[in-house]
Amino acid sequence: MPNRRASASPVLRSGCPIAGALDVIGDRWTLLIIRDLAHGRRRYGDFASAAEGIPTNILAERLKRLEAAGVIDSEPYQQNPPRYSYGLTAKGEELKPVLARLALWGKQHVRGTRLPDAMKAMLTKS
Amino acid sequence: MPNRRASASPVLRSGCPIAGALDVIGDRWTLLIIRDLAHGRRRYGDFASAAEGIPTNILAERLKRLEAAGVIDSEPYQQNPPRYSYGLTAKGEELKPVLARLALWGKQHVRGTRLPDAMKAMLTKS
DNA sequence: GGTGGTTGCTTTCATTATGCAAGTGACGCG
DNA sequence: CGCGTCACTTGCATAATGAAAGCAACCACC
Numbered sequence: 249m250p251n252r253r254a255s256a257s258p259v260l261r262s263g264c265p266i267a268g269a270l271d272v273i274g275d276r277w278t279l280l281i282i283r284d285l286a287h288g289r290r291r292y293g294d295f296a297s298a299a300e301g302i303p304t305n306i307l308a309e310r311l312k313r314l315e316a317a318g319v320i321d322s323e324p325y326q327q328n329p330p331r332y333s334y335g336l337t338a339k340g341e342e343l344k345p346v347l348a349r350l351a352l353w354g355k356q357h358v359r360g361t362r363l364p365d366a367m368k369a370m371l372t373k374s
Numbered sequence: 375m376p377n378r379r380a381s382a383s384p385v386l387r388s389g390c391p392i393a394g395a396l397d398v399i400g401d402r403w404t405l406l407i408i409r410d411l412a413h414g415r416r417r418y419g420d421f422a423s424a425a426e427g428i429p430t431n432i433l434a435e436r437l438k439r440l441e442a443a444g445v446i447d448s449e450p451y452q453q454n455p456p457r458y459s460y461g462l463t464a465k466g467e468e469l470k471p472v473l474a475r476l477a478l479w480g481k482q483h484v485r486g487t488r489l490p491d492a493m494k495a496m497l498t499k500s
Numbered sequence: 501g502g503t504g505g506t507t508g509c510t511t512t513c514a515t516t517a518t519g520c521a522a523g524t525g526a527c528g529c530g
Numbered sequence: 531c532g533c534g535t536c537a538c539t540t541g542c543a544t545a546a547t548g549a550a551a552g553c554a555a556c557c558a559c560c
Contacts, residue, residue: 260484260486260487261425261426261427262424262425262426263425263486263487263488264406264409264425264426264477264480264487264490265476265477265478265479265480265481265484265487265488265489265493266405266406266409266473266476266477266480266493267406267425267426267480267487268480268484268486268487269476269477269479269480269483269484269487270402270405270406270476271484272483272484274400274401274402274405275400275401275402275517276396276400276401276518277518279392279396279400280390280392280393280396283390283392291536291537292536292537292538293535293536293537296536296537296538298388299387299388299389299390299393300387300388300390300393301387302519303518303519303520303521304519304537304538304539305518305519305520305538305539305540306517306518306519307538308537308538308539318483326526326527326537328525328526328527329524329525329526329527329537329538331526331536331537331538332537339483342479342482342483343479345475345478345479346472346475346476346479347392349471349472349475350391350392350395350396350472351390351391351392351395352391352471353391353395353468353469353471353472354390354391354392354393354394354395354398355391356468357395357398357444357465357468358386358391358394358395358397358398360386360389360394361386361389361390361391361393361394361395362389362391363391364390367391367392401546402547403547417507417508418507418508418509419506419507419508422507422508422509427548428548429547429548429549429550430508430509430510430548430550431509431510431511431512431547431548431549432546432547432548433509434508434509434510452555452556454554454555454556455508455509455554455555455556457507457508457509457555458508
């Protein structure tokens with residue numbers, strides 16, 4: 249069941265698509281959730297257990313925002329209490345090249361990072 | 375005179391290069407400053423007058439952080455009071471593909487955005 | 501040579517977001 | 531039944547953000 253929450257916020261800072269993109273995914277945590285989804289992780293616990301240690305309240309809020317923005321979707325895997333597994337929509341899938349570019353830059357320019365094998369595959373498809 | 379402030383913070387959330395990149399440029403404003411620099415804007419007033427309306431205190435702080443991180447550099451263009459013009463380092467230049475990908479995604483998926491001509495040039499070089 | 505405007509920041513302070521921690525409800529297992 | 535886990539939610543302190551004002555040097559004018 250989509251649309252558990254409100255629609256995406258129409259508050260854009262400008263008409264610039266970079267600013268627009270940042271209004272959707274431009275914070276400390278969102279792209280890390282999308283990275284995990286891109287690696288096939290599906291459930292709350294998967295995201296919560298990532299190395300960066302996202303606070304659970306923020307994780308829950310980001311999942312709602314991303315679903316409202318149409319970047320991810322959810323389907324229930326249990327009824328009571330209602331629980332969902334998450335996945336990238338087409339819109340979300342198309343963030344993979346952004347992730348790949350960011351990973352490449354991070355690997356080349358941020359000391360102490362290393363590209364995991366799972367990421368290398370993504371770099372080949374641009 | 376480089377190094378007006380401290381060195382880049384060594385506080386990484388994980389070894390992941392995406393997380394590492396986000397630790398440097400992953401907030402609401404930083405990439406917009408880099409976008410402006412990529413478009414040839416050089417001075418404080420140029421950044422401050424961008425359409426998104428970055429608060430000036432945040433602009434000043436981000437310029438310092440980015441210089442400390444080695445993404446931008448500055449050279450004085452006047453002595454008293456000391457004033458600087460800014461530019462991308464090689465490290466900063468290499469964020470252009472990230473910007474380009476982000477712009478493409480924003481244009482395709484965020485309603486109300488439009489790719490300015492200046493950005494289209496960047497897309498050709500990946 | 502005072503007056504006003506502009507540039508490039510810095511400072512103050514209210515509002516908002518973040519993040520730690522603890523709580524909750526429905527299982528599942530022994 | 532008691533204990534643990536999973537998937538969240540809630541409460542609250544602390545940190546980041548953002549609106550606004552302040553300020554110091556220049557410049558242009560008259």
